[in-house]
Amino acid sequence: MLEASPSEPDETIVPKQEWLLTPGPLTTARTVRESMLKDWGSWDTEFRQLTADIRQQVLDIAVNDHSIREEYDCVPLQGSGTFVVEAMLGTLLPKQSKTLVLINGAYGKRIATTLSYLGRQYVTLDKGDFLPPLPHEVEAMLDADPDITHLVIVHCETSSGIANPLKELAALARKRNLGLLVDSMSAFGAMPADAGELGYDALVSSANKCIEGAPGFGFVIARKKLLEASRGNSHSISLDVFEQWDNMNRTGQWRFTPPTHVVAAFAEGLRLHREEGGAEARLKRYVDNRDTLVDGMRERGFETLLSERWLSPIIVTFFNPAHSNFDFAAFYDGLKSRGFVIYPGKLTEVDSFRVGCIGRIDTQVMQQLLRAVDETLNELSVDDASPGADALSQRNLLDEYLEAS
Ligand SMILES: Cc1ncc(COP(=O)(O)O)c(C=O)c1O
Numbered sequence: 019m020l021e022a023s024p025s026e027p028d029e030t031i032v033p034k035q036e037w038l039l040t041p042g043p044l045t046t047a048r049t050v051r052e053s054m055l056k057d058w059g060s061w062d063t064e065f066r067q068l069t070a071d072i073r074q075q076v077l078d079i080a081v082n083d084h085s086i087r088e089e090y091d092c093v094p095l096q097g098s099g100t101f102v103v104e105a106m107l108g109t110l111l112p113k114q115s116k117t118l119v120l121i122n123g124a125y126g127k128r129i130a131t132t133l134s135y136l137g138r139q140y141v142t143l144d145k146g147d148f149l150p151p152l153p154h155e156v157e158a159m160l161d162a163d164p165d166i167t168h169l170v171i172v173h174c175e176t177s178s179g180i181a182n183p184l185k186e187l188a189a190l191a192r193k194r195n196l197g198l199l200v201d202s203m204s205a206f207g208a209m210p211a212d213a214g215e216l217g218y219d220a221l222v223s224s225a226n227k228c229i230e231g232a233p234g235f236g237f238v239i240a241r242k243k244l245l246e247a248s249r250g251n252s253h254s255i256s257l258d259v260f261e262q263w264d265n266m267n268r269t270g271q272w273r274f275t276p277p278t279h280v281v282a283a284f285a286e287g288l289r290l291h292r293e294e295g296g297a298e299a300r301l302k303r304y305v306d307n308r309d310t311l312v313d314g315m316r317e318r319g320f321e322t323l324l325s326e327r328w329l330s331p332i333i334v335t336f337f338n339p340a341h342s343n344f345d346f347a348a349f350y351d352g353l354k355s356r357g358f359v360i361y362p363g364k365l366t367e368v369d370s371f372r373v374g375c376i377g378r379i380d381t382q383v384m385q386q387l388l389r390a391v392d393e394t395l396n397e398l399s400v401d402d403a404s405p406g407a408d409a410l411s412q413r414n415l416l417d418e419y420l421e422a423s
Contacts (some may be wrong), residue, residue, distance in 0.1 A: 021402055023086030024324060024380070027317065031193070032207070035385055036354060036357050036358060036359045037357060037358050037359065037377075037379060037386075037390070038374070038377055039358055039359060039360050039361070039373045039375075039377075039387065040333075040357050040359060040360070040361045040372075040374045040377075041176045041204050041227070041230065041332065041333050041361065041372070041374050041376070042224070042226040042227045042233070042374075042376065042377070044226065044227070044230065044374060044376055044377030044378075045111035045230075045377040045378045045379055045421045046230050046231065046232060046283070046287070046377065046378055047052065047230065047286070047287075047290055047378045049286050049290070050230065050231060050283045050286045050287050050290070050378075051106060051232075051280045051283070052285050052286075053279075053280060053285070053286040053295050054232065054279040054280070054283050056279075056282065057278070057279075057287065058278040058279070058281075058282065060271065060272070060275065060276050060278055061271065063277060065276075065281070066269075066271060067096070067270075068281055068282065068285055069119065069266065069270060069271070069272065069276070069281065070283060071269060072092075072094065072281065072284055072285050072288060072315070073091070073092040073093075073094065073237075073266070073269045074092075075168055075238055075288045076092040076239065076284055076288070077090060077091070077092050077239065079206075079207055079291070079296065079297055080092070080206075080211070080212070080213050080221070080239045081213040081239075082212045082214055082215075083212075083214040084093045086213070086214050086389045089242060089243070090213055090239055090240065090241055090242065090283065091239070091240065091242050091245060091263060092237050092238070092239050093237060093238045093239075093245070093259050093262050094234060094236070094237045094261040094262075094266075094267065094272070094281075095236055095238065095257070095259065095262055096234070096256075096275075096276065096277055097234075097235065097236065097257075098155055098224065098233065098236070098272065098386065099203045099222070099223075099227075099236050100117040100128065100132075101236065101257060102222045102224060102235075102236030102237065102238060103128070103129060103132065103201055103222055103236075104132050104135075104136075104254075104257055105238065105254070105257035105262075106199060106220050106238045106240070106259060107129070107132055107133060107136060107138070107199065108136050108171070108250075108251075108252045108253045108254055108257055108258075109238075109248045109251055109252045109257070109258055109259035109260055110197075110199065110219060110220050110240060110244055110245075110248055110259065110404070111133075111136075111138050111168060111197075111199070111251075112167075112251065113138070113251065115138060115167045115168050115197070116140065116141070116163075116165045116166050116167050116168070116232050117133060117138060117139070117140040117141075117166070117167070117168040117169070117170055117199075118140070118141055118142070118143065118156070118160070118163075118166045118168070118169050118170070118196075118418060119133065119140055119141070119142045119143075119170045120142075120143050120145075120151040120156065120169070120170065120171050120172070120182070120187070121142050121144040121145065121151075122144075122145040122146065122147070122148055122149055122150060122151060122172075122175050122178070122180060122182070123147060123148060123172070123175035123176070123177035123178050123180070123364065124173060124175075124176075124177035124364055125172045125175055125176060125177060125201060125203070126142075126144075126172045126242065126293065127144075127283060129170050129172070129201065130142050135322075136253055137253075141159070141163065141166070143155060143156060143159055146366075147177075147178060147359065147364075147366055147367060147412075147417070147418060148178035148180050148323060148324065148335075148365070148416070149419050150180060150182055150183060150328060151171075151182065151183075151413065152423055153183070153184070153186045153187060153189075153190045154423065155423075156169070156187060156190055157190060157194075160190075160194055160196075166196065167196060167197060168196055168197040168198070168199060168418075169187065169190075169191045169196045169197070169198050169199070170200075170201070170315075171184060171188075171198070171199075171200050171201070171202055172200075172201045173201060173202035173203075173204075173205040173206070173211060173221075174202070174203075174204045174205040174209060174330045174332045174333075176203070176204040176332065176333055177257050177364040178296065178323060178324065178335050178364065178365065179323075179329065179330050179332060179333040179334050179335050179372060180324055180328050180329075180330060181205075181209065181328060181329070181330035181331075181332075184200065184211065184216065185210075185215070185216065185329055185396075186265070188200075188215075188216040188217060188218060191217075191218075191328060192217050197219045197244075198216070198217070198218045198219055198220070199218070199219055199220050199221075200216070200218050200220070201219040201221075201222055202221050202222065202223050203222060203223050203224055203227060203236075204223075204227050204228070204332045204333070204376070205223075205227075205228065205330070205332060206221065206223035206227065206228060206229075207228030207229045207291060207297055207300060208228040208297055208300045208301045208304050208331065208332070209228075209297075209301060209330065209331070209332070210297070213239065219240065219241055219244050220238055220239065220240035220241070220244065221238070221239045221240075222236055222237065222238050222239075223237060223284045224236035224237070225237075225280060225283070225284045225287070227376065228300060228304075228376055229287040229291055229299075229333075229370070230235045230284045230287045230290065230291070230376075230377055230378055231280065231284035231286075231287035231288075232279070232283040232284070233280070233303065234277035234279075234281045235276075235277050235280060235284075238259050239391075240259070240273070243287050245259065245260055245263050245382070247303065248260045249332065256274065256282040261273060291372070293311075294319075303330070303380060304331035304332065304375045304376055305331040306380070306381050307331070307375035307376075307379060307380065307381060307383075307384050308329065308330075308331045308334060308375040310381040310384040310385065310388075311334060311373055311375060311384045311388075312329065312334060313337060314384065314385070314391075315343070315373075315387040315388070315403075318388070318391060318392070318395070318403050319338065319339070319402055319403035319404040320337070320403045320404070320405075321336065321337055321404065321405050321409070321410070321413065322334055322335065322336055322337075322413075323335040323337065323365065323370060323412065323413060324413075324416065325413070325416060325417065328416065331375055331376075332374070332375060332376055333361070333372050333373065333374045333375060333376070334372065334373055334375065335363055335364075335365065335370050335371070335372050336363075336370060336372070337368060337369070337370050337405030337406075337409035337410075337412075337413075338363075338369040338370060338371065338405065338409075339400055339402065339403040339404060339405060340402075340404065340405055340406030340409070341400045341401070341402050341403070343398050343399050343400045344398065344400050344403075346362065346371055346396070347367065349371070349394055349395075349398065350362075350371075352390075352393070352394030352397055352398065353387070353390050353394055356390035356393065357386075357390070358386075358387050358390055360372065360373050360374075361373070361374060365412070367408075367412055368405075368408055368409045368412050369409075370409075373387070
């Protein structure tokens with residue numbers, strides 16, 4: 019067990035709190051929450067040092083090979099994940115670029131929408147709710163359209179929980195000499211995404227995902243050469259990554275009011291990340307969480323949208339049971355009253371829900387959740403949690419698609 023349940027002691031800080039089995043904001047360690055009790059002067063040397071430290075520590079996670087660490091820098095930016103994705107795209111995609119956006123869910127779609135707002139040229143490979151974009155399909159699109167200069171990929175598409183084939187797609191981007199931008203919002207800090215191995219131009223994530231901090235800012239990890247070349251490219255004053263980078267390097271300060279408390283919480287999140295054993299150890303804990311969850315749910319008749327190969331250790335989509343007494347809102351409330359907050363599904367074809375495996379949780383929490391699931395199903399008089407034929411046909415789509423590829 020990592021620490022006492024957040025619904026247990028220290029009523030002075032958190033009177034009552036559920037376990038958040040969500041893709042973030044998520045359950046944080048008590049020390050992360052406590053680190054927000056201090057007020058910081060944003061101009062003060064101590065806060066500037068804190069900013070410099072978190073930038074360096076994020077780079078330590080992002081780039082394994084010390085000899086190339088100097089090629090990249092980390093630029094934190096105020097706002098939620100979407101702000102930082104928009105900032106990366108608006109700053110680092112040249113005005114004349116043409117981008118191929120790989121879509122298999124809500125976050126890929128949002129990237130395409132962002133490019134429309136930005137007035138950048140783009141094409142999409144849209145695989146619907148969850149089918150993975152495969153390298154040979156991407157290659158065919160590149161062959162057909164030699165004007166494509168950049169590829170944008172979502173690492174873990176959090177809307178279904180699929181782990182996209184980032185390594186293979188990054189190899190393709192390198193082979194075809196394309197710029198590669200990665201939305202690794204929900205995966206960075208746990209799932210492998212080494213800059214040296216992938217050779218990306220830039221990658222984004224945020225404070226409240228696998229580093230287990232509080233929400234309030236995100237960060238872009240980008241090649242310094244591209245940052246240098248991006249002066250004046252951004253459409254926006256507040257989302258200009260170049261200006262933020264340049265200003266931070268010159269003054270140690272954020273442009274505009276920084277989320278001071280959240281930065282302090284993130285620093286504590288990074289300390290705990292190191293203490294646990296870095297990204298590898300964090301990945302192992304999340305994989306254990308997922309396996310305990312998926313095995314337990316399957317024992318109860320639930321089924322996952324995705325087969326093993328594609329299940330990320332970040333979040334898992336389960337089909338709603340076909341049983342006529344099952345009602346998601348009642349299921350949600352039943353779990354919440356027992357101390358667990360889950361997440362609705364995002365599939366357009368069939369009803370589903372999601373359970374997150376990230377945050378300050380371990381397999382004991384997952385076991386407790388499974389007991390809460392039993393009690394809730396009992397309460398709802400649902401004696402069979404298996405999904406209907408429509409759901410299973412969605413699941414078979416993936417296998418059929420992979421066989422045909
Ligand atoms: C892959 C991915 N991209 C982008 C976002 C958007 O982040 P936010 O909701 O913080 O704006 C999320 C949020 O979970 C995400 O998982």
